[in-house]
Amino acid sequence: MSKVEVRLTVNGAEYVRSVEPRYLLVDFLRRELGLTGTHIGCEQGVCGACTVLLDGQTARSCLHFAVQVSGSEITTIEGVSAEASLSPIQDAFHRNHALQCGYCTPGFVLTTVELLRQNPSPDETEIRRGLTNNVCRCTGYVNIIKAVAEAARSMPTGEG
Amino acid sequence: MKPAPFEYVSPETEEEVLDLLRRHGDDARLLAGGQSLVPMLNLRIVQPAVIIDLGRCPSLAYITVENGSLVCGTMTRQMTAERSSEVREACPLLAAALPHLGGTAHRNRGTVGGTLAHADRLAELPAVALALDAELLVRSAGAERTVAASGFFLSDLTTSLREGEMLHAVRFPRAGVHHRAAFAEVGNRRHGFAVVGVAAALEVSKDGACAGVRLAVMGVGPTPVRLAEAEHILVENPFDADILRTAGEAAAQSVDPANDIHASAAYRRRLTATLVERAVREAVA
Ligand code: FES
Ligand code: FES
Numbered sequence: 001m002s003k004v005e006v007r008l009t010v011n012g013a014e015y016v017r018s019v020e021p022r023y024l025l026v027d028f029l030r031r032e033l034g035l036t037g038t039h040i041g042c043e044q045g046v047c048g049a050c051t052v053l054l055d056g057q058t059a060r061s062c063l064h065f066a067v068q069v070s071g072s073e074i075t076t077i078e079g080v081s082a083e084a085s086l087s088p089i090q091d092a093f094h095r096n097h098a099l100q101c102g103y104c105t106p107g108f109v110l111t112t113v114e115l116l117r118q119n120p121s122p123d124e125t126e127i128r129r130g131l132t133n134n135v136c137r138c139t140g141y142v143n144i145i146k147a148v149a150e151a152a153r154s155m156p157t158g159e160g
Numbered sequence: 161m162k163p164a165p166f167e168y169v170s171p172e173t174e175e176e177v178l179d180l181l182r183r184h185g186d187d188a189r190l191l192a193g194g195q196s197l198v199p200m201l202n203l204r205i206v207q208p209a210v211i212i213d214l215g216r217c218p219s220l221a222y223i224t225v226e227n228g229s230l231v232c233g234t235m236t237r238q239m240t241a242e243r244s245s246e247v248r249e250a251c252p253l254l255a256a257a258l259p260h261l262g263g264t265a266h267r268n269r270g271t272v273g274g275t276l277a278h279a280d281r282l283a284e285l286p287a288v289a290l291a292l293d294a295e296l297l298v299r300s301a302g303a304e305r306t307v308a309a310s311g312f313f314l315s316d317l318t319t320s321l322r323e324g325e326m327l328h329a330v331r332f333p334r335a336g337v338h339h340r341a342a343f344a345e346v347g348n349r350r351h352g353f354a355v356v357g358v359a360a361a362l363e364v365s366k367d368g369a370c371a372g373v374r375l376a377v378m379g380v381g382p383t384p385v386r387l388a389e390a391e392h393i394l395v396e397n398p399f400d401a402d403i404l405r406t407a408g409e410a411a412a413q414s415v416d417p418a419n420d421i422h423a424s425a426a427y428r429r430r431l432t433a434t435l436v437e438r439a440v441r442e443a444v445a
Binding site: 004020021022024027043044045048051054057058059060062063064065067068111114115128129130132133134 | 165195349
């Protein structure tokens with residue numbers, strides 16, 4: 001199958017690779033770039049484990065072909081904080097035991113980045129609604145909601 | 161699972177899109193926002209030879225208010241429409257329905273035209289289009305036609321689009337000052353697939369009675385349906401609790417839902433009654 005060139009800026013660095021058109025963005029990130037923090041759960045848009053920021057907005061990386069978003073800017077979980085440090089959201093997840101196996105966590109964190117950017121002080125209902133399409137199979141939702149509320153309190157407006 | 165191999169093209173003008181559609185016919189699938197098509201590709205439910213990506217064709221993404229109507233180009237992102245003040249003013253029913261379409265990540269990428277052309281039986285916008293008598297602007301190489309919403313949605317995942325045709329845009333009538341609208345839905349998750357949803361578009365007279373009403377329900381059959389009996393009960397009456405309840409009951413009696421793993425037929429019927437009442441009450445609140 002003939003390959004196509006894909007050019008992406010991921011977490012600030014530019015990458016160019018040749019892949020098949022059917023190559024999903026999530027596979028591009030994981031296999032071509034080695035950024036394995038973006039997880040694959042369902043591969044049909046339901047679980048949210050593969051959530052990234054695509055030109056600043058959340059998107060499911062299993063629902064895009066890499067070629068389709070060539071030229072875009074992507075932020076993955078590896079890009080939300082400087083090396084070996086935690087962002088305020090990650091720190092709040094850590095402190096509130098908002099992860100068990102951690103499989104869903106990158107998706108929750110990136111969804112929270114957008115949620116708090118749009119609504120810096122959400123109430124519990126707004127947090128629940130904002131996270132409703134991310135699945136945690138360890139079912140630690142109560143602590144995830146606590147973590148997001150705490151992250152909101154700890155962050156100066158708009159920081160993510 | 162991964163999609164089967166396909167040839168990928170990303171034309172930059174609508175002319176090229178239509179030409180590619182003419183050449184490839186049913187071997188090609190149009191890719192809009194991909195929030196419904198890509199899961200089907202990943203699961204190999206569909207295996208088109210050619211994918212025509214509309215995402216690089218800027219002339220398909222627009223919102224305009226013209227001659228008494230609101231027009232959304234097929235590639236208008238759902239979130240863009242949801243945030244648009246033009247949409248809110250000219251078509252409050254569309255604005256009310258959009259937040260129900262999916263999670264934020266899906267609405268960021270999904271498109272207005274994509275969900276209409278996909279015509280899932282549980283999609284909200286076909287019900288909105290039906291309730292508002294929207295017009296679907298359909299183009300093919302060298303030709304154009306307009307299809308009324310009532311003739312566009314034929315069955316689950318099936319529209320009256322013919323081979324070589326593409327949905328170019330959708331046109332909604334512009335709301336007047338007496339127009340009121342609401343969309344009410346019940347699903348297992350707030351932004352997930354609905355079980356039943358009701359779109360209500362009303363005209364309210366000066367004395368607060370119903371001067372006109374259009375109701376559509378989805379989730380009770382392979383396409384959304386109008387609720388003529390309930391409309392008949394509401395029109396020219398005040399919006400009091402008895403009338404709303406009677407209209408809801410009439411709506412429930414007029415639909416013929418089936419059992420499936422998500423809900424029983426009886427529950428869908430109950431929801432139809434409840435959601436008609438709820439949507440009308442919200443619209444006039
Ligand atoms: S892997 Fe993408 S949503 Fe589940
Ligand atoms: S922590 Fe295990 S899936 Fe969420």
